[in-house]
Amino acid sequence: MGNTDQCRDISELNELCQILLNKALEEIKAAGINPLVVETYRSQVRQNYLYSQGRTMPGTKVTWTQSSIHTQRNAVDVVPQREVNGKMTAIWNSKDSETKKIISIMQKYGFEAGANWTTSPDSPHFQIKGVSKTAKSYSSTNTNSLITKMIQKALNSKIKANITVDGKWGANTTKAVNKYRAKQGWKEDGKVGVETLKKLLA
Ligand SMILES: [Zn+2]
Known part of the structure; x- marks a missing residue:
């Protein structure tokens, strides 16, 4: 081709x-x-x-x-x-x-x-702008406001994280990501990788 x-x-x-x-x-x-x-x-x-x-x-x-x-x-x-x-x-x-x-x-x-x-x-x-083509996870340093909003909404619905859906990935978002990851028995690295994303959207 x-x-x-x-x-x-x-x-x-x-x-x-x-x-x-x-x-x-x-x-x-x-x-x-x-x-x-x-x-x-x-x-x-x-x-x-x-x-x-x-x-x-x-x-x-x-x-x-x-x-x-x-x-x-x-x-x-x-x-x-x-x-x-x-x-x-x-x-x-x-x-x-x-x-x-x-x-x-x-x-x-x-x-x-x-x-x-x-x-x-x-x-x-x-x-999806502003995310590296080789990115394997979304995190506070690798995201954009629309992706962050989508993740914040999902966290609110999955674990009642009660985060403001503002598209700003601050400490509360990282904390909620870790809480969600801990619930799955995964390492608390503050990242939404392939498996986390799949599970959040399931
Ligand atoms: Zn196009």
Whole structure:
């Protein structure tokens, strides 16, 4: 597969991002929607190639940035697909009710929705910004406000942690993470790794 090819493989994403995406896709399907994962990881070569379209190369502009979160393995494009006139069709419409439902479910799992951007909104685009592509856990030093909110909500529901859902990972959040980890018999390292995240969202 060439470097400029489109990749739809979920397993090419960051490990934590995969968990969040798979949970969201489960919920999207349970809502009766057939989601199409359009693109996951994007090599820098492909990002540069896309950026050249409508600039140094012919065509319409398809991206606004050379530093996409797709290259950081923490972004995915998802649209609904359904039969239109007997043919399975991807729906690229931000006003579509299934698109809106996908956006709301993805946000629940900590994804920032491109649909909410004021400049160049991108409704199929979802990302987790500010987290390293090789991250194996979320922690006070490796998170963003949306991910922190999602974790705070989960801790409140799992162990009645009573944390303010403010997206700020302070001492109380770390304490609650440790309380939750201790409950599973795990080391109290203040981190939400793969197993913790799976369990928190189960
Ligand atoms: Zn995207």
